[in-house]
Every structure is written in structure tokens, then in C-alpha cells.
Amino acid sequence: MEPIRTLRSRTAVLPVSDVDTDQIIPARFLTTTTREGLGQHLFADWRYGPDGTPRPDFALNRPAAEGCAILVAGNNFGCGSSREHAPWALTDYGFRAVVSTQIADIFRSNSLKNGLVPVIVDPATHRWLLEHPGAEVSIDLETATLRHPAGEAHFPLEPFARYCLINGVDELGFLLGREAEITAYEARVGIR
Amino acid sequence: MSTIAQTLFEKVWRAHEVTPETADTPAVLYIDLHLIHEVTSPQAFTVLRQRALKVRRPQLTFATMDHSTPTRTEQVFGGAPIAIEAAARQVRELEVNCAAFGVELLDLRNDRRGIVHIIGPELGLTQPGKTVVCGDSHTSTHGALGALAFGIGTTEVGHVLATQCLLQRKPRTFAINVKGQLPAGVSAKDLILAIIGRIGVSGGTGHVIEYRGETIRALDMDGRMTVCNMSIEAGARAGMIAPDETTFAYLSGRPRAPRGEDWERALERWRALPTDPGARFDQEIDIDASTLEPMVTYGTNPGMVIPIGGAIPERPGDPVFEKSLAYMGFSPGQPIKEHPVNVVFVGSCTNGRLSDLRLAASLLRGRKVASGVQMLVVPGSQQVKREAEAEGLDRVFLEAGAEWRESGCSMCLGMNGDLVAKGHYAVSTSNRNFEGRQGVGARTLLASPLTAAACAVRGRVTDPRELM
Numbered sequence: 001m002e003p004i005r006t007l008r009s010r011t012a013v014l015p016v017s018d019v020d021t022d023q024i025i026p027a028r029f030l031t032t033t034t035r036e037g038l039g040q041h042l043f044a045d046w047r048y049g050p051d052g053t054p055r056p057d058f059a060l061n062r063p064a065a066e067g068c069a070i071l072v073a074g075n076n077f078g079c080g081s082s083r084e085h086a087p088w089a090l091t092d093y094g095f096r097a098v099v100s101t102q103i104a105d106i107f108r109s110n111s112l113k114n115g116l117v118p119v120i121v122d123p124a125t126h127r128w129l130l131e132h133p134g135a136e137v138s139i140d141l142e143t144a145t146l147r148h149p150a151g152e153a154h155f156p157l158e159p160f161a162r163y164c165l166i167n168g169v170d171e172l173g174f175l176l177g178r179e180a181e182i183t184a185y186e187a188r189v190g191i192r
Numbered sequence: 193m194s195t196i197a198q199t200l201f202e203k204v205w206r207a208h209e210v211t212p213e214t215a216d217t218p219a220v221l222y223i224d225l226h227l228i229h230e231v232t233s234p235q236a237f238t239v240l241r242q243r244a245l246k247v248r249r250p251q252l253t254f255a256t257m258d259h260s261t262p263t264r265t266e267q268v269f270g271g272a273p274i275a276i277e278a279a280a281r282q283v284r285e286l287e288v289n290c291a292a293f294g295v296e297l298l299d300l301r302n303d304r305r306g307i308v309h310i311i312g313p314e315l316g317l318t319q320p321g322k323t324v325v326c327g328d329s330h331t332s333t334h335g336a337l338g339a340l341a342f343g344i345g346t347t348e349v350g351h352v353l354a355t356q357c358l359l360q361r362k363p364r365t366f367a368i369n370v371k372g373q374l375p376a377g378v379s380a381k382d383l384i385l386a387i388i389g390r391i392g393v394s395g396g397t398g399h400v401i402e403y404r405g406e407t408i409r410a411l412d413m414d415g416r417m418t419v420c421n422m423s424i425e426a427g428a429r430a431g432m433i434a435p436d437e438t439t440f441a442y443l444s445g446r447p448r449a450p451r452g453e454d455w456e457r458a459l460e461r462w463r464a465l466p467t468d469p470g471a472r473f474d475q476e477i478d479i480d481a482s483t484l485e486p487m488v489t490y491g492t493n494p495g496m497v498i499p500i501g502g503a504i505p506e507r508p509g510d511p512v513f514e515k516s517l518a519y520m521g522f523s524p525g526q527p528i529k530e531h532p533v534n535v536v537f538v539g540s541c542t543n544g545r546l547s548d549l550r551l552a553a554s555l556l557r558g559r560k561v562a563s564g565v566q567m568l569v570v571p572g573s574q575q576v577k578r579e580a581e582a583e584g585l586d587r588v589f590l591e592a593g594a595e596w597r598e599s600g601c602s603m604c605l606g607m608n609g610d611l612v613a614k615g616h617y618a619v620s621t622s623n624r625n626f627e628g629r630q631g632v633g634a635r636t637l638l639a640s641p642l643t644a645a646a647c648a649v650r651g652r653v654t655d656p657r658e659l660m
């Protein structure tokens with residue numbers, strides 16, 4: 001995982017609440033056995049018409065949304081299935097952060113493992129961001145702060161998650177480093 | 193032993209701390225049972241190969257195939273190829289991975305195969321006090337036996353394969369106390385839909401729910417699993433129910449349950465698991481089950497739910513709500529009853545167990561599925577299928593004009609090609625009514641097996657009590 005300290009980008013705004021993982025990546029694209037290439041299917045049923053051409057009215061298809069690394073979504077993002085294909089699709093598409101008022105637990109955990117920063121902001125900040133698509137926003141992980149032209153907001157970022165993001169550490173390495181403790185636990189409870 | 197009153201969740205959590213959490217690091221939590229399936233495991237095995245790692249405890253890992261597998265008998269047993277090439281590839285890859293890493297697999301033709309959350313309890317693999325994970329959010333189902341069970345992503349599947357552990361922050365606890373007797377025609381599915389309607393689709397975020405109270409105690413294991421299954425639809429990663437005599441009677445004699453002296457020792461441990469009197473929860477609500485009615489969803493998330501006799505709510509000036517209704521083809525204020533239905537699906541890890549099929553069959557017996565309606569009945573496992581057939585339930589469904597299939601996730605998510613057509617209305621006993629969940633443009637109404645069967649008979653949204 002690439003270390004991330006700060007992110008700076010214009011925002012793409014998707015003003016829909018309760019965006020679920022079936023919308024982020026519909027189940028028919030889950031038959032892949034790799035992580036790559038899912039960005040083309042991100043929000044597939046919203047992004048493309050029945051004939052496969054992009055729908056001009058969909059937020060991410062507007063020219064202004066091109067190249068944005070920060071996605072601002074409506075309330076409660078990422079509910080539904082545990083499919084890690086959702087953050088894989090978002091990062092493959094080019095997003096590095098998702099901003100909402102609430103982010104579902106499993107999606108949040110999956111995002112952190114893939115260098116996609118889940119940013120939970122207060123309702124006022126959220127409203128401002130929704131109303132200003134394309135705003136220049138920066139996200140500082142060291143201080144867990146999101147700054148936008150009209151103000152700033154702190155967001156919750158668990159110290160360990162921040163450590164992993166900033167240093168590009170992957171959790172598997174951390175867990176493998178706990179071999180002695182794991183073996184001791186197994187001996188204690190009788191797992192051989 | 194500590195004398196502080198603890199909840200069921202806290203007891204299970206503590207017993208599995210390899211190292212407890214600190215301000216800087218999450219807990220390292222030991223996992224007793226890791227269930228894997230074909231869709232969320234391939235990339236995890238790839239990581240093992242890249243880093244030259246083994247599966248640490250293959251004997252605690254168990255694989256099945258369910259999500260993308262066919263349900264047509266000729267494709268499962270008749271040698272006809274799996275219609276979707278990518279699905280066939282996933283199935284093959286799981287076989288190769290399990291063989292290479294020494295993981296036990298119930299393959300496509302195995303008579304114990306089924307939906308991962310049905311077979312865990314059915315085989316007795318899921319037990320009280322265990323930690324259970326799977327790369328699937330409905331792992332919450334297993335909490336019905338008093339296990340701490342939650343869904344994980346594929347990276348975490350790799351963590352558990354390699355280390356048998358996960359890094360976890362301790363979630364908060366949420367007690368849902370249910371009292372009162374469920375009225376006739378109202379089932380566990382209606383109860384959990386009503387709970388989700390009450391607390392909302394993010395009401396349980398960050399929490400583990402414990403379902404408590406006399407109504408929960410009175411549910412059989414199938415009903416308890418239905419309730420815990422949909423904890424994730426309320427935003428909670430896990431739902432739990434304290435083990436009791438119902439749990440022990442269910443587990444006794446199951447192939448992977450302890451036997452003899454081991455069983456006696458296990459019982460002793462399990463009896464100590466229920467929440468201590470006076471233990472505190474971070475949140476708590478009370479529900480009166482005696483006033484509930486059959487519930488049905490009308491929108492595009494499971495929190496958009498009303499009693500079947502109700503009307504679609506009005507929320508003027510809420511564009512998200514309007515968009516959802518537009519997708520469903522409903523208008524505010526419209527009664528949901530009598531709305532035409534095209535497809536009825538009975539199955540899934542929510543309602544694909546024997547008692548669910550019995551309920552559906554009880555309404556269909558001697559009746560016909562309305563003309564123009566497709567009804568698909570998909571047992572949750574091959575064992576459920578055999579048991580249902582032994583009772584003649586398959587005949588009831590077939591004579592009514594429904595289809596009777598091999599087990600799998602099927603139309604719950606449509607990965608295997610069992611799809612609802614664009615614009616069609618499906619009354620489904622599954623758990624998610626998201627846009628496109630059952631097919632592009634498909635419109636899903638979640639309901640109980642009884643309600644689903646009633647809708648099939650009338651070809652319209654129907655209160656099952658009218659046919660009972």
C-alpha cells in the first residue's frame with residue numbers, strides 16, 4: 001500500500017443517501033478472481049444506459065467530475081455486503097477518499113486496507129460539500145482534518161488506521177509479527 | 193474470574209483476545225471458525241501465494257460454494273456446464289485453492305453443500321461462544337447460536353487464513369428487548385423487518401446487537417437465525433442470542449458438534465455464556481411483538497418497510513426518497529396491498545431453512561401459483577432439500593406450479609443467472625431490496641415466507657392472514 005499523508009483534490013459529489021455496495025459494484029461483476037480492473041464497473045447501473053453508453057446526467061459522468069480523487073456522497077455510505085470489490089472499484093477508478101456523515105462498518109474496514117480514506121464529517125460540513133461540487137478540498141491524515149474553502153472539520157480516524165495509512169503498513173505484516181502471542185494463545189486454549 | 197457483570201458479547205470477545213486492544217492498536221482476536229466461499233476468497237489465496245504463506249489452521253477453515261453456483265439440477269448433477277463461464281472459473285479456482293492449501297471443501301455435488309450460513313449451524317460447526325467469520329456480511333446469522341459472528345472483507349479473509357486472527361476494535365453493545373407473543377401469521381422475518389424499520393439501516397453501526405426477551409426465547413433456531421441474519425441490514429456487524437436449551441437441543445447430535453464427555457464439558461461452558469444480570473449495554477430498546485403485523489418493504493433499502501396493510505409513506509421534499517419510489521414505480525400514499533407481483537422467491541440464508549419452506553408450503557397446499565407469476569423455491573442447503581422432500585414439500589410446491597431447485601444463493605443476488613427482469617416486481621424472502629440486487633431494474637419487496645406464498649397465490653401483494 002502506498003503511504004498517504006495528505007490528499008488534495010476537487011470533489012465529485014454523488015448526492016444519494018444509503019449508497020449500498022450493490023450500487024457501488026453490482027453482483028454480476030463479482031465473478032472476477034483478481035482485484036484489478038473493477039473501476040470500469042463502478043456504479044455500473046447508474047453510470048451506463050441499457051445500451052452501455054454513459055448517462056450524461058450521472059454525477060460522475062459530468063466533465064467536472066473527471067480526475068477527482070475525493071467522492072462526497074449522501075448520508076450513510078457503503079452499507080450492504082462485505083464485498084471488498086467495492087473499495088477496489090472506487091480506488092481503481094481513481095478515488096482516494098469517500099466523505100459522508102456515516103460509513104458502514106465493513107466497508108470502512110475494507111477501505112482502510114486499500115488506501116481509500118473513509119471521512120466522516122458533521123452534518124454542516126457535509127451540507128456545504130454537497131452544495132459545492134468541484135470544491136478544492138484537502139485531507140490531512142496526520143491531524144485527521146478535512147479543509148475546504150469555507151472551513152475545516154476533524155474526522156474520526158483510529159490511531160492504528162492512521163499509522164497504517166501514513167506509513168503504508170499492511171495489517172497482515174503486523175499480524176504475522178504477533179506469531180509468538182498467537183502461538184501462546186493457542187497453547188493456552190488447547191488448539192494444536 | 194472477574195466479578196463484573198458482563199454481556200454475552202463481552203464474554204466471547206474476552207475469551208478470544210490474543211492481545212487486548214490499547215489506545216494505539218486494535219485487539220488481536222482469535223477466530224475459531226473461518227468459512228469461505230468462491231466469491232470472496234480467490235484474491236486472499238493469491239496473497240498467500242505471493243507471500244509464500246500457508247493456511248495456519250486448515251482444520252478451523254471450511255469451504256463451500258453457494259453464491260455463483262447453478263440451482264438447475266441438470267447443471268449441478270447432470271453434467272451440463274455451469275452456464276456463466278466466470279462463475280465456473282470461480283468454482284474451479286476454489287477447488288484448486290482448497291486442494292492446494294488443505295482446506296475441507298463441500299463441492300458442487302456434495303450432499304452437505306449449501307449456503308454458507310445455513311450449513312455452518314446445520315453441520316454443528318457453529319457453536320455457542322465461538323468466533324466465526326466469513327467473507328460475507330450475513331455471517332451475523334451464526335450469532336443465533338450464541339457465537340460472535342461477523343462478515344469480513346477479502347483482505348481480512350487473507351489475514352485469517354494466514355494467522356487465524358483479525359485486528360479488531362471492540363464494538364459497542366446494543367440490547368433489543370422483545371416481549372409479547374408474535375400474532376398468528378407474523379414470523380421472525382416480520383419481527384426483524386420491524387426492528388430495522390424502527391432503528392434504521394444505520395441504527396446498529398458500530399454495535400453488536402443482542403436480541404433478548406421472552407419473544408426471542410420462544411423462537412426456534414430457524415427463527416433466531418432469521419433475526420440475527422438481518423442484523424447487518426440494521427448496520428450492525430453482528431447479532432447474538434444467548435444459548436439456551438433450544439440451542440443445545442438443536443446442536444445435539446449434529447455431525448460436527450461435540451460428543452460424549454466433550455459435549456458435557458461444552459454444555460458447562462455454554463451455560464455460562466448468557467449476559468449476567470445487571471450487565472450494561474451501550475444502547476437499549478424495547479419492542480412489543482404482540483402488536484406486529486406482516487411486514488413488507490416498499491423501497492430500495494430494508495429500512496423502507498411498512499405493515500402489509502399500510503400505505504407508502506409521504507416525504508415531500510426528500511429527493512432521495514422520491515428517487516427510490518420512482519425506481520420502485522410506487523407513489524406516496526398508495527396502499528401496497530393488491531399491487532401486482534411478477535416473481536416470488538422463497539430461499540436465501542434469511543429464509544431458506546426447513547421451517548421457512550414449511551410455512552410457505554402451508555399456504556400453497558391445495559392452491560396454485562397465480563397465472564403469469566414465476567415462483568422459485570430454493571432450499572438453503574442440500575440437507576434442507578432432502579428433509580423437505582422427505583416431508584413431501586417439494587410436491588406441494590411443484591403441484592402449485594412453483595419451481596423446486598438445488599440449493600444456493602440463487603435469486604437473492606442473481607450472480608448465477610437466476611434473475612428478476614427489468615421493471616418486474618419480486619416478493620422475496622431474502623434480505624436486500626437494493627436497486628438492481630435481483631437483476632438490473634428489478635424491484636424487490638422483502639417479506640416473510642408466508643407473505644411470499646400468499647402473494648404467489650394471488651399474484652398480488654397479499655396479507656397471508658387472508659389465506660390462513
Ligand code: SF4
Pocket residue numbers: 258259307308309328330540541542600601604605622623
Ligand atoms: S443467500 Fe443472499 S445474503 Fe445469503 S449469503 Fe447468499 S447472497 Fe448473501
